[in-house]
Amino acid sequence: MRRRHFLAGATTVTGLSALAPALLASASASARTTTETSTTLTAPRVLAEEARSTGTLVRPERRFDLVSVTQAPTAVSEGAAVRFETAGGDLSDWRELHFHTAGPEHLAPTASAMARAPQGATGYEVRGADGADLTAVNLHDGEELRFGGQERVSLSAEDDGVTTLTGGSTLRVRTRAGWGADESLRFGDDGEDLWPAQFHRVQALTVHHTAMATTDDHAADMRAVYHLHAVQQGWGDVGYHLLVDPRGVVYEGRHSGGGLPIFRGVPLPGLAESVTAGHAFGFNHGNIGVCLLGDFTDELPTQAAQDSLVDVLRILCALTGVDPSERIEYVHPDTGAATEQEAVARHRDWLQTECPGNAFSEVFDTVIRQRVARGLL
Numbered sequence: 001m002r003r004r005h006f007l008a009g010a011t012t013v014t015g016l017s018a019l020a021p022a023l024l025a026s027a028s029a030s031a032r033t034t035t036e037t038s039t040t041l042t043a044p045r046v047l048a049e050e051a052r053s054t055g056t057l058v059r060p061e062r063r064f065d066l067v068s069v070t071q072a073p074t075a076v077s078e079g080a081a082v083r084f085e086t087a088g089g090d091l092s093d094w095r096e097l098h099f100h101t102a103g104p105e106h107l108a109p110t111a112s113a114m115a116r117a118p119q120g121a122t123g124y125e126v127r128g129a130d131g132a133d134l135t136a137v138n139l140h141d142g143e144e145l146r147f148g149g150q151e152r153v154s155l156s157a158e159d160d161g162v163t164t165l166t167g168g169s170t171l172r173v174r175t176r177a178g179w180g181a182d183e184s185l186r187f188g189d190d191g192e193d194l195w196p197a198q199f200h201r202v203q204a205l206t207v208h209h210t211a212m213a214t215t216d217d218h219a220a221d222m223r224a225v226y227h228l229h230a231v232q233q234g235w236g237d238v239g240y241h242l243l244v245d246p247r248g249v250v251y252e253g254r255h256s257g258g259g260l261p262i263f264r265g266v267p268l269p270g271l272a273e274s275v276t277a278g279h280a281f282g283f284n285h286g287n288i289g290v291c292l293l294g295d296f297t298d299e300l301p302t303q304a305a306q307d308s309l310v311d312v313l314r315i316l317c318a319l320t321g322v323d324p325s326e327r328i329e330y331v332h333p334d335t336g337a338a339t340e341q342e343a344v345a346r347h348r349d350w351l352q353t354e355c356p357g358n359a360f361s362e363v364f365d366t367v368i369r370q371r372v373a374r375g376l377l
Contacts, residue, residue, distance in 0.1 A: 038149050043180025043219065045142030046227040053132040057085060059123040064136035065215060066114055067124050068228050071132035073101045073111040078128075082115045085123035092118065094127070098211040098297055100355055102239050104195060104278035105285070105334075110233045114212035114224065135232050139220040151178035153252075153261065157318035171315045173242065173261050174251045179219040185230040186237055186255060194236025197257040199264040199273040200286040200333050202320040205313055207368065208240065208279055208291040208347045209301075209356040218245035221293050229278070239278035240291040246301070248308030253277070253291070262288060262316075269321030280350045283341075285333050288316060296357030306367055313344055313368070314375045325373040344369050 049060045053069065067082060081094040097113035117124065117136075126134060156170040176183070188194055214221050222243060229235045238253040241262045245251070252261045254277040260266075264273045279289030290312055292301050301309070317324050324344040331338050339350075346364055347355035356364070 039151060041147040041149075041151060041177055041180065042144045043147065043223065044140055045145055045182060046223050047138040047142045048227065048231070049136045049138075051134040051136070053126045053129045053134050055125070055127055055130055057123050057125045058134060058136070059085070060136040062138055062141065064117055064121065064124075065139045065220070066116055066137040066212070066224055067126075068112060068114040068135045068137060068232055069097055069099075069126055069129055069132050070110055070112045070135070070228075070232055071129060073099075073109055075129075075131065076101075076111045080113070080126070080128035082124055082126050084118055084121040085125070086118060087120050087122060091125070097126075097129070098295060098354060098357075100208075100211045101281070101351070101353055102279050103233070103281050104235055104239070105276070105281070107235065107278075109281040112228060112233060114210070114228060116213040116215060133232065135228075137224055137227065139215070139217070139224055145180065145182055147177040147180060149177040150175055153259075155261065155315060155319065157315050169315065169318075171250065171312060174219075174249060175261075176252050176255065179222040179251050181223070181226055181238075181255075183255075185226070194230075194234075195278075197255065197264075198276045198285075200276060201270075202267075202272045202274050202288060202322060203286040203330050203343075204283075204328060204341060205288045205290065205316055205320075205322055205324075205344045206280050206283075206347055206350065207309065207313075207345070207356055207364070208289060209296045209360065210243075210291060210293050211295050211297070211355065211357070212293075213295055214246060214293050218247070218249065218293060219251075221245065222251050225291075225293075235278055237278075240289040241274065241277050241279075242288075242312060243291045243293055244305050244308050244312065245293045246305050248302075248304035250308060250312060253289075263319075267319040269319070272320040274320075280347060283330060283332070283339065283350045287330070288320075290316075292356065292360075296360035297354065298357075298359055300359055300363065300367075310368060310371045310375065313372045317344070317372065317376060324369060324376070342369070344372060 051058045080097045084092045099111040099113045101111045103109035240253040243251045256275040
């Protein structure tokens, strides 16, 4: 019997076809570790200036790239918006804020929105969100931080003669070091891990959007999302497992505690365990969150992002044994509560939210889910 080869970064493991989990009893697995050359990378520390929303103009002391708004989900009101002051004192038009509610299971969920500031903005004003926490974020002027390690790793599910991954079988992931994750943000003043890793068997995959306009520097966009989740919302890390930028580049999100993104050890179909993230409150355990960078309320992701997302989901399905064409009974491992759901779902399928955007959600089944299923032949 020919077997599917599972490759994870520098580690090679032999396992069985993802779409034949019933054959796992006859599978054999062995690990071979090799070393890849590491490199030194640099990225600026994220700078942030906090304020409280009172409906008045806020003028940060330094230039800023983004403004985030964070509050309790029950406090979110329709019509919340932001506008910016530019040089000369002119005010832009109001821009609606699209809130995204999420969080780890051990904390109360929070709602957040993030807006890109126009170049040269000198101030900003938020309406419809009195009492919310505001943060002006500077992504480029902080001190340079140095990062050692691999810039990219790969997860692969090679053709086994039974199942063909039509979009390709290798998922290349830009590592946390590669996009400049300041790992000190994961720890408290006493050195304690703010969000220790827990692992559960993978049951589902869920797709999100960040609900914010991207900049021209997508690694900086990643650092903005990380700072929002880890610091501004107090989680201690990114709430997603993987993120995809408009060019189709895939980024490692939630820290898994080892050298392998997402998983504890080599993923075998039906047995793969993912680190618990914070993207679908109440349904985070065993649920891999993949997020597109961008706001897809009124427009679709780029074709490159769509194609990359399809490939990501295909490979994750192959590695975990999740069948994208099925509905499942998701069982919360702590409470035993069962929920019927799509195996490859949108955030809004789990909870009341606009995520991953109205425009994208309307076509999700045809442009994403069906393509993922067709790609596993």
